[in-house]
Amino acid sequence: MSGTPAIEAARVSATLGTTEVLHGIDLVLSSARWTSIVGPNGAGKSTLLKALAGLLAHRGEVRLFGEAEGKIPARIRAQRLSWLGQSGTGEASADDLMVYDVAMLGRLPHQRWLAAPSAADRDAVERALRSTQAWDWRDRPLGQLSGGERQRVLLARALAVEAQVLLMDEPLANLDPPHQADWMQTARALVAGGRTVVSVLHELPMALAADEMVVMDKGRVVHHGGCDDPATHTALEQVFDHRIRVHRVADQWIALPK
Amino acid sequence: MKLRRISSLLAAAIGLSLCALAAHAFDVVDERGTTVSLPQPPQRIVSLLPSLTESVCALGACERLVGVDNYSNSPAAVRALPQMGGGIDPNVEAIVALRPDAVLLAKSSRVTQRLEALGLKVLVLEPKSHADVQRVLGKLDQVLGTHEAPRVWRVIDASVSAAAQSVPASARGKRVYFEVNSTPYAAGESSFIGETLTRLGMKNIVPAKLGPFPKLNPEYVVRANPDLIMVSVRSAQGLEQRPGWGGIRAVREGRICRFDALQSDVLVRPGPRMDEAARLMAQCLVDKGQ
Amino acid sequence: MHSAHLRRVVLLGAALLVLGVALLLFGLGIGSTGFESLLAARHDPVALQIVWDIRLPRTLGAWLAGALLGLAGAVAQGLFRNPLADPYLLGSASGASLGVAVALMLFGGSAASTQWVMRLGLTGAAFIGAVLAVLLTLTLARGVQQTLRLLLAGVIVGVVLGAAKDLITIASADILQAIQGFILGSTGLVGWSACAVMGAVCAVCLLAAWALAPVLDGLALGEATARSLGLPFGAMRAALVVVLALATGAAVAQTGLIAFVGLAAPHLVRSAVKTTHARLIVLAALMGGLLLMAADLLARWLIAPQELPVGVLTAVLGGSYLLWLMHRRSSRGGLS
Numbered sequence: 001m002s003g004t005p006a007i008e009a010a011r012v013s014a015t016l017g018t019t020e021v022l023h024g025i026d027l028v029l030s031s032a033r034w035t036s037i038v039g040p041n042g043a044g045k046s047t048l049l050k051a052l053a054g055l056l057a058h059r060g061e062v063r064l065f066g067e068a069e070g071k072i073p074a075r076i077r078a079q080r081l082s083w084l085g086q087s088g089t090g091e092a093s094a095d096d097l098m099v100y101d102v103a104m105l106g107r108l109p110h111q112r113w114l115a116a117p118s119a120a121d122r123d124a125v126e127r128a129l130r131s132t133q134a135w136d137w138r139d140r141p142l143g144q145l146s147g148g149e150r151q152r153v154l155l156a157r158a159l160a161v162e163a164q165v166l167l168m169d170e171p172l173a174n175l176d177p178p179h180q181a182d183w184m185q186t187a188r189a190l191v192a193g194g195r196t197v198v199s200v201l202h203e204l205p206m207a208l209a210a211d212e213m214v215v216m217d218k219g220r221v222v223h224h225g226g227c228d229d230p231a232t233h234t235a236l237e238q239v240f241d242h243r244i245r246v247h248r249v250a251d252q253w254i255a256l257p258k
Numbered sequence: 259m260k261l262r263r264i265s266s267l268l269a270a271a272i273g274l275s276l277c278a279l280a281a282h283a284f285d286v287v288d289e290r291g292t293t294v295s296l297p298q299p300p301q302r303i304v305s306l307l308p309s310l311t312e313s314v315c316a317l318g319a320c321e322r323l324v325g326v327d328n329y330s331n332s333p334a335a336v337r338a339l340p341q342m343g344g345g346i347d348p349n350v351e352a353i354v355a356l357r358p359d360a361v362l363l364a365k366s367s368r369v370t371q372r373l374e375a376l377g378l379k380v381l382v383l384e385p386k387s388h389a390d391v392q393r394v395l396g397k398l399d400q401v402l403g404t405h406e407a408p409r410v411w412r413v414i415d416a417s418v419s420a421a422a423q424s425v426p427a428s429a430r431g432k433r434v435y436f437e438v439n440s441t442p443y444a445a446g447e448s449s450f451i452g453e454t455l456t457r458l459g460m461k462n463i464v465p466a467k468l469g470p471f472p473k474l475n476p477e478y479v480v481r482a483n484p485d486l487i488m489v490s491v492r493s494a495q496g497l498e499q500r501p502g503w504g505g506i507r508a509v510r511e512g513r514i515c516r517f518d519a520l521q522s523d524v525l526v527r528p529g530p531r532m533d534e535a536a537r538l539m540a541q542c543l544v545d546k547g548q
Numbered sequence: 549m550h551s552a553h554l555r556r557v558v559l560l561g562a563a564l565l566v567l568g569v570a571l572l573l574f575g576l577g578i579g580s581t582g583f584e585s586l587l588a589a590r591h592d593p594v595a596l597q598i599v600w601d602i603r604l605p606r607t608l609g610a611w612l613a614g615a616l617l618g619l620a621g622a623v624a625q626g627l628f629r630n631p632l633a634d635p636y637l638l639g640s641a642s643g644a645s646l647g648v649a650v651a652l653m654l655f656g657g658s659a660a661s662t663q664w665v666m667r668l669g670l671t672g673a674a675f676i677g678a679v680l681a682v683l684l685t686l687t688l689a690r691g692v693q694q695t696l697r698l699l700l701a702g703v704i705v706g707v708v709l710g711a712a713k714d715l716i717t718i719a720s721a722d723i724l725q726a727i728q729g730f731i732l733g734s735t736g737l738v739g740w741s742a743c744a745v746m747g748a749v750c751a752v753c754l755l756a757a758w759a760l761a762p763v764l765d766g767l768a769l770g771e772a773t774a775r776s777l778g779l780p781f782g783a784m785r786a787a788l789v790v791v792l793a794l795a796t797g798a799a800v801a802q803t804g805l806i807a808f809v810g811l812a813a814p815h816l817v818r819s820a821v822k823t824t825h826a827r828l829i830v831l832a833a834l835m836g837g838l839l840l841m842a843a844d845l846l847a848r849w850l851i852a853p854q855e856l857p858v859g860v861l862t863a864v865l866g867g868s869y870l871l872w873l874m875h876r877r878s879s880r881g882g883l884s
Contacts, residue, residue: 078778093629346729
């Protein structure tokens, strides 16, 4: 498993409306690693993530564990790859669903048609809700939760899929620092268990805590390297117009505005 | 002697039984083209169209009516009958509860299929023109077994002719505009009302090629400049104030006949009261036409 | 405990079912000839016919039509993710009216057209009109992919077909009353065959909607998320539109355009229990049936032997309950 890269992108280009948003991206993401994607606003990070998840029409090829993504049946792909979108994109209608039901939606790829949730499904949902500390509110409707609490439920939904690859777009939105730290621990545990995590992050200290970092600017990949690599730090500072500086503090990399 | 008596009795008996047979099961074809077989002339009739109610009564079978619609108001006797609803919502349950032998209704009625599904005999008849009135009278005659239609029609026809005679020579040939409602919808030459006007010797500003009840551009009426306007009281509100209408001959000379609700009913319904309608119009011509 | 929530759902469903049966039996005694018909039914064949052939199928028909409308309303609100959606959004109401108008106009026309209309019936014409209107909407919107385009196409089709119906009504003025009767809605023309048709369509649509409900839940989280869950998104959505068209068409064909049931029933269910779409659709069907049946009984009873238009009563009943809910919600401070 560690031989085949989890996701490979070759010459991936995408257009939104009339604007070309991704320009021929070539990317290889190894499995059992945590990769963070960073870049200024409008760099195309979310678009790239969607293209990698197979949710966006694109030119070029994306391979999932060596297989062409377009050829994998949607259900199988959904079992192997879990995607969490940016929160606040059209979920107002989920307000009436119970937290438990929302998390259970993550098990859809594994459930047979018309089948009731199995014991395995229920266990997976419980694990996911507990890992984001949302288990206690499983009987509350989503609409009654605060922004951060909602985000944790949506995270649990993505975790409940128990897929090999997790693609998460700004998973820390609205989360307070303790829960951001929880998320990081979850990501690390998943990677330790052999899964692949790819996350688009605005929080640079969190992004620098990953294994690898992809730096994007204006629809292109500017740099892809280890988070400890000084070349990565230089690329990061450069892409933000040298308005930030990467420092080592208390065994962690952080980025501070100059 | 005895033989002749026996044979004449036998002949009478055969004759009577033949008559009895004739009084039983017969088929009628209504305006849908459907053949309705009636075991005998219906004795309990529900009518859901005012003109059919009037036709039944004109043929002398008024006492056989057990229910009518909300709009049937003539003759006065039918006002005491139970009402089955208006055109919009005939009450199926009420109709069935009256156990009618036959239900008479118009083409556009929605309950036809439902009533037939419940086992009632339904006859669709709808008179729309002068010829229709005679035809429907004849058909009802056949259904009711009354043999009155030819006589009734002769009387109606003669009355209409008499009304036509009473129209003064100076009023004849004048051009009339008959307004049905204030949209304006007019009664054209080919409508029932138009036919009556023609028989009275009048001209209609709406020719037959525009259809029986065309929705006119008010400008048309102004250009046509009728000599006489016939209108119902409700629709006549503000007629003289309509833009440009002050110049119409009929308006200038005050030749507008306004008919009240009851009179409008008579004028508009194609039925056996068409002679009354003709008389109403003739009276209007006498009053305002010369 | 999650099972407590499930118990609430089941309780609500059972309550709606029991109330429905109770009203059905109650409806046997209501009509223009009053309760006496029920008492006389044993020895009077006409009274028996009234109770068995007229009142029972009418009341049952109201239940089924309400169930179809409630089901369609829940599907519409899930599909468009809009709590103001109702079953008539895709033009089916205008299509059905146009179908009836055309049928009435052709009825007196020629012998051939009269035969056709008689065979098809006004209900057949209304059903075909409703389904064709939805197909037209789908064609205009070029598929179900974009919700906003679908909504817009539905509005356009509704307006255009409505105008066509108006033109026909102007041309043949004597069908105006019949059309108005259809638009106001009534269960007065529902017999056993109509009940059978509605029952069959209801069963099929409920099963299909139950199977397709996961896509509505997924849609609640956003279209991209729903697709990422591997559902055959486009196909399921198209299937749901078909369910919507069939259910609405069947209800409208038999009882005319009854407003508000499709809109109110899902809301009434959600005010009592919040659940996934599969259960919501079933409960909305039960609630819709109950709502329409209650309105129909009141319509027949309030001014007996005359009848009120049932659409007026559904608006009053459903509307006042929703108003009360809104008031309770706002007095509690924004959250239900």
